[in-house]
Amino acid sequence: MAENVLSYQQLFDFSTAVLQKIGCSAADADLAIKVLLSADLRGIDSHGVARLSGYVRLWEAKRVNANPGINIIHQTPSTAVVDGDSGLGLVVAPKAMQIAIDKAKNVGTGWVSVQNSNHFGIAGYHAMMALEHDMIGIALTNASPLVAPTFSVERLLGTNPICVAIPAGNESPFVADLATTTAANGKLEILQRKNGVAPLGWIQDKNGKPSTNPHELKGGGALLPLGGDREHGSHKGYALGAVVDIFSAILSGANYGPWVPPFPAYVPMPDEQPGKGIGHFFGAMRIDAFRPASDFKKHMDKWIQRFRSAKTTEGQKKVIIPGDPEREMEAERMKNGIPLLPVVLDDLKYLSEKFGIDF
Amino acid sequence: MAENVLSYQQLFDFSTAVLQKIGCSAADADLAIKVLLSADLRGIDSHGVARLSGYVRLWEAKRVNANPGINIIHQTPSTAVVDGDSGLGLVVAPKAMQIAIDKAKNVGTGWVSVQNSNHFGIAGYHAMMALEHDMIGIALTNASPLVAPTFSVERLLGTNPICVAIPAGNESPFVADLATTTAANGKLEILQRKNGVAPLGWIQDKNGKPSTNPHELKGGGALLPLGGDREHGSHKGYALGAVVDIFSAILSGANYGPWVPPFPAYVPMPDEQPGKGIGHFFGAMRIDAFRPASDFKKHMDKWIQRFRSAKTTEGQKKVIIPGDPEREMEAERMKNGIPLLPVVLDDLKYLSEKFGIDF
Numbered sequence: 215m216a217e218n219v220l221s222y223q224q225l226f227d228f229s230t231a232v233l234q235k236i237g238c239s240a241a242d243a244d245l246a247i248k249v250l251l252s253a254d255l256r257g258i259d260s261h262g263v264a265r266l267s268g269y270v271r272l273w274e275a276k277r278v279n280a281n282p283g284i285n286i287i288h289q290t291p292s293t294a295v296v297d298g299d300s301g302l303g304l305v306v307a308p309k310a311m312q313i314a315i316d317k318a319k320n321v322g323t324g325w326v327s328v329q330n331s332n333h334f335g336i337a338g339y340h341a342m343m344a345l346e347h348d349m350i351g352i353a354l355t356n357a358s359p360l361v362a363p364t365f366s367v368e369r370l371l372g373t374n375p376i377c378v379a380i381p382a383g384n385e386s387p388f389v390a391d392l393a394t395t396t397a398a399n400g401k402l403e404i405l406q407r408k409n410g411v412a413p414l415g416w417i418q419d420k421n422g423k424p425s426t427n428p429h430e431l432k433g434g435g436a437l438l439p440l441g442g443d444r445e446h447g448s449h450k451g452y453a454l455g456a457v458v459d460i461f462s463a464i465l466s467g468a469n470y471g472p473w474v475p476p477f478p479a480y481v482p483m484p485d486e487q488p489g490k491g492i493g494h495f496f497g498a499m500r501i502d503a504f505r506p507a508s509d510f511k512k513h514m515d516k517w518i519q520r521f522r523s524a525k526t527t528e529g530q531k532k533v534i535i536p537g538d539p540e541r542e543m544e545a546e547r548m549k550n551g552i553p554l555l556p557v558v559l560d561d562l563k564y565l566s567e568k569f570g571i572d573f
Numbered sequence: 574m575a576e577n578v579l580s581y582q583q584l585f586d587f588s589t590a591v592l593q594k595i596g597c598s599a600a601d602a603d604l605a606i607k608v609l610l611s612a613d614l615r616g617i618d619s620h621g622v623a624r625l626s627g628y629v630r631l632w633e634a635k636r637v638n639a640n641p642g643i644n645i646i647h648q649t650p651s652t653a654v655v656d657g658d659s660g661l662g663l664v665v666a667p668k669a670m671q672i673a674i675d676k677a678k679n680v681g682t683g684w685v686s687v688q689n690s691n692h693f694g695i696a697g698y699h700a701m702m703a704l705e706h707d708m709i710g711i712a713l714t715n716a717s718p719l720v721a722p723t724f725s726v727e728r729l730l731g732t733n734p735i736c737v738a739i740p741a742g743n744e745s746p747f748v749a750d751l752a753t754t755t756a757a758n759g760k761l762e763i764l765q766r767k768n769g770v771a772p773l774g775w776i777q778d779k780n781g782k783p784s785t786n787p788h789e790l791k792g793g794g795a796l797l798p799l800g801g802d803r804e805h806g807s808h809k810g811y812a813l814g815a816v817v818d819i820f821s822a823i824l825s826g827a828n829y830g831p832w833v834p835p836f837p838a839y840v841p842m843p844d845e846q847p848g849k850g851i852g853h854f855f856g857a858m859r860i861d862a863f864r865p866a867s868d869f870k871k872h873m874d875k876w877i878q879r880f881r882s883a884k885t886t887e888g889q890k891k892v893i894i895p896g897d898p899e900r901e902m903e904a905e906r907m908k909n910g911i912p913l914l915p916v917v918l919d920d921l922k923y924l925s926e927k928f929g930i931d932f
Contacts, residue, residue: 288862288863288864290680290681290682290859290862291650291651291680291681292650292651292680292681292682292862293681293682293858293859293862293863295863295864321649321650321651321680322649322650322651322652322684323649323651323652323682323684325681325682325858327863350820363880363883363892364892364893365885365886365889365891365892365893366880366883366884366885366886366892367883367884367885367886368883368884370879370880370883376813378812378816380816380819388815388819390809390812390813390815390816392806392808392809392812392813393809394809395806396800396805396806397806413804413805415805416805418886421886421887422885422886422887423886423887440799440800440806440809440810441755441799441800441805442801442805445772446755446756446772446774446775446800446801446805447751447754447755447756447799449751449893449895450749450751450752450753450799451799452895453737453749453751453895454735454749454751454813456747456749456880456895457737457739457749459876460739460747460873460876461709464869464872464873464876465858465860465863465864465869466863466864467864467868470872470876471876471879471880472879488872488875489872499652499684499824500649500652501824503647503649503651503652504647504652504654504686504824504825505647505654505824505825505826509826510823510824513823513829513847513848514819514823516847517818517819517823517829517830520729520830520831521722521725521729521815521830524722524725524726524727524729525725525726525727526724526725526726526781527724527725527726527777527780527781527782528780528781528782530724532724533722533723533724533725534723534724534808536808536811536812536815
């Protein structure tokens with residue numbers, strides 16, 4: 215492997231050791247790193263091991279509790295509100311999703327809103343937990359404000375992703391995992407490193423005017439909701455991001471809108487905290503609560519095959535089924551290793567020295 | 574009132590009489606027209622009384638059953654699949670949504686997928702049924718294929734709307750009701766009448782190339798998913814429209830993708846029918862299945878007030894809360910009447926003569 219390419223196992227062993235050093239149990243560290251590295255495997259590098267030092271800094275700032283007592287604080291047969299006790303979202307989220315799955319086993323569906331959590335990695339990991347149970351999985355989370363609603367100069371929403379994972383039969387599952395913005399923040403970071411030009415419709419400047427400068431966010435600019443501008447439906451992206459915020463945080467009692475705590479530990483907390491931590495929302499629907507799973511999967515296969523074989527626009531090989539690119543990347547990186555940017559390698563070396571863990 | 578403006582009551586009396594002439598019971602006719610006219614009141618003219626003659630033509634083509642036996646064909650405590658028995662979606666949908674609400678009363682949430690239905694008017698009506706019960710309401714439906722997924726030349730999805738209605742306290746409810754396309758078909762129809770120019774990102778031509786000609790759909794072109802093109806996230810709009818299709822039709826056993834029956838009775842049915850009729854999906858979540866409704870509403874009010882009072886971009890008066898424009902339109906039209914286009918008035922006169930109903 216090239217110098218900057220590490221195997222999954224290397225990254226797993228190192229990263230779990232780091233989390234144990236900050237006080238996580240072995241089981242929690244394994245779970246958290248499984249979630250974290252699923253981002254690297256699936257090619258969503260911005261949400262993977264690149265954030266490991268960020269989580270450590272949140273723990274140093276006493277914003278992460280390494281040994282949370284994760285509790286259900288209210289429930290009905292199909293719902294629960296979970297208090298994450300300031301735990302790593304990487305641990306809180308899969309445990310909350312498991313509660314949704316267990317409820318779905320009993321009454322057909324389960325819906326869990328979570329307060330007092332932290333960043334949970336990629337939504338896809340949690341939603342996909344449902345697949346092996348022949349369930350549809352849903353995962354939403356709010357995040358610190360980077361996005362300006364339509365007509366707003368102010369950043370009031372996070373990139374608030376929606377993930378829906380749906381089992382198929384012979385075909386691979388359908389996994390839609392999308393930020394409710396035109397472009398994910400990770401794509402903007404790539405342009406920032408290159409000093410590139412962002413397409414119009416991705417960002418606005420601090421005065422709310424359209425901009426193509428990828429550095430605009432540091433100067434008070436904002437990401438734009440999916441749609442980009444009013445004429446192209448940005449009010450729809452804004453509405454979807456708002457729904458994610460409300461389901462994740464107002465149903466649970468977490469912070470919402472402009473009051474969601476920032477991920478970087480050095481960024482000051484908002485002046486006000488109307489809730490606790492950040493919020494997530496999970497759903498699980500048992501397929502056979504609607505119809506026999508075998509019938510459903512047969513038709514999912516037909517749906518997928520029809521879409522994938524559609525006549526394409528010029529220069530395109532096929533219509534992509536949501537989840538295809540990430541699954542292909544996962545197979546490739548599990549086999550050939552995960553390439554890391556120099557800045558990420560430096561971060562890991564810093565953690566290696568700090569905690570005395572071989573790297 | 575001007576000649577082309579009719580009061581809600583005039584339209585209600587006339588339209589219910591028409592539905593009774595095709596054999597609907599008085600109760601079903603009242604329900605259907607309440608749903609239908611909610612579109613006219615809320616300013617979504619493309620989905621209102623303009624479609625009344627279309628529904629009659631579907632009945633003439635024996636595609637609508639005026640006296641459906643609407644049945645639950647499978648259920649669990651939190652889910653049901655409903656067979657609409659080819660009834661008007663305007664009748665089937667509110668009855669299915671009521672089942673979701675009743676299940677939410679019992680176990681916290683209710684989720685109903687519907688097969689064998691027809692066009693259900695605006696999604697907003699059904700989702701908003703939840704509000705008076707202090708529940709969040711969700712309504713989705715698939716529709717006949719007008720939309721090309723990213724990289725597809727073929728039309729494989731409908732405009733597949735998502736509506737989420739969320740109660741507030743002193744503030745009016747949050748009601749997001751959005752087609753998963755850049756532009757709703759109704760907006761394109763306005764441009765067609767004016768021979769106007771569509772913004773890039775709304776449509777493509779029959780070869781899959783971006784187009785600004787609003788008549789392109791008649792020549793085999795397609796509407797584009799929210800996002801418009803790949804660079805602006807059209808794969809996200811496509812994924813959301815796909816989720817709506819799958820929840821509405823593959824969970825229920827309705828037709829999906831390119832096989833959804835067309836609304837105009839003169840358009841031939843697709844060659845193949847993998848399911849029955851068109852499909853819908855409804856959800857109801859009791860607020861107090863998560864936290865006390867009074868707490869939730871207090872925070873919703875705070876959310877709404879914060880967003881509405883955000884600093885705006887140049888030339889804009891305020892940040893709009895989803896549902897604001899439609900609610901204002903409803904108050905205005907309930908008071909001052911509903912303006913109709915000449916072509917819609919002609920349609921109603923045709924129905925008046927056909928059925929011998931005063932107009």
